[in-house]
Amino acid sequence: MKKKRFYLPYLLSVIMMITLAGPQTAQTKEFNSNNVTVGSNAIYWRTERNHIGMLAAYSVVYKGWQTNNSRGYNIGSVLLSNDSLVNGRLVFWARNCNTITHNETQHGEVRLMLGYLAQLNSDRKHGKIVPDIKNLDGYTVYTTLEPCAQCSGMMTLQKVRRTIYGQSDPGFGKALERLQLNSTALPNGYTPYPRKVISERSNIIYCDLLEQAYKKAGPDVHITDFLKSEEAKQIFERAYHEFRNYQAQVPSINGQFLEEARQLVESVPQNFVPLSPDI
Numbered sequence: 001m002k003k004k005r006f007y008l009p010y011l012l013s014v015i016m017m018i019t020l021a022g023p024q025t026a027q028t029k030e031f032n033s034n035n036v037t038v039g040s041n042a043i044y045w046r047t048e049r050n051h052i053g054m055l056a057a058y059s060v061v062y063k064g065w066q067t068n069n070s071r072g073y074n075i076g077s078v079l080l081s082n083d084s085l086v087n088g089r090l091v092f093w094a095r096n097c098n099t100i101t102h103n104e105t106q107h108g109e110v111r112l113m114l115g116y117l118a119q120l121n122s123d124r125k126h127g128k129i130v131p132d133i134k135n136l137d138g139y140t141v142y143t144t145l146e147p148c149a150q151c152s153g154m155m156t157l158q159k160v161r162r163t164i165y166g167q168s169d170p171g172f173g174k175a176l177e178r179l180q181l182n183s184t185a186l187p188n189g190y191t192p193y194p195r196k197v198i199s200e201r202s203n204i205i206y207c208d209l210l211e212q213a214y215k216k217a218g219p220d221v222h223i224t225d226f227l228k229s230e231e232a233k234q235i236f237e238r239a240y241h242e243f244r245n246y247q248a249q250v251p252s253i254n255g256q257f258l259e260e261a262r263q264l265v266e267s268v269p270q271n272f273v274p275l276s277p278d279i
């Protein structure tokens with residue numbers, strides 16, 4: 001009995017030490033995240049970065065809005081250099097140019113991928129120091145409409161890591177998901193296609209608004225015709241307005257990212273811009 005009483009104060013002090021250790025660990029995590037290393041805010045700064053990326057993609061489309069599709073459809077995208085690093089940044093933008101080029105391969109995402117690599121090569125030839133890459137390994141594509149099979153195929157072969165889209169396409173979407181289907185259990189079935197690209201529907205409010213408005217337009221309206229409508233334009237305009245006024249919630253990590261994203265969008269003209277003459 002005497003021996004047990006002797007250990008009791010020791011046991012209590014150990015419990016107290018463990019209790020105190022909790023908040024200290026949390027403080028350390030917070031400190032690290034403020035110094036731009038991995039920390040408890042790591043998930044949040046990526047979430048905010050996706051929000052900014054989507055706002056930029058809607059803004060690129062809004063800045064070239066057309067009611068007659070004379071350039072192409074009101075669909076566009078921006079490219080994030082690397083979404084797992086804090087120094088990732090938006091490096092390129094593009095819009096659908098099917099009409100003006102008389103070329104139906106000229107979807108926004110195709111022009112984004114071709115155009116960026118062509119620009120790098122052009123800069124390289126002119127002596128600029130640019131990333132030594134021939135594909136988009138680890139990059140993210142933010143696109144206003146869910147990618148089709150053509151764009152998904154290019155993303156897959158170019159090793160794009162992820163695509164995040166700002167409106168589902170009930171007709172031509174889910175191409176990346178279909179590439180990942182495993183049908184080996186069926187006669188003459190196939191394994192999933194190599195090089196999986198993560199495809200995510202954005203949780204941004206404008207995605208909900210566009211999908212609801214398109215559903216209300218009725219099943220006979222083609223999605224690209226809906227994207228010429230005044231209703232669609234107003235949703236894109238709201239996104240552009242938010243982008244221009246947005247304040248970074250994690251400024252130590254996303255402040256500069258937002259500033260550079262604004263510079264990229266500010267450089268976007270209303271009219272058609274040809275891709276680099278090198279391709």
Ligand SMILES: [Zn+2]
Binds near residue numbers: 107108109148151
């Ligand atoms: Zn496409």
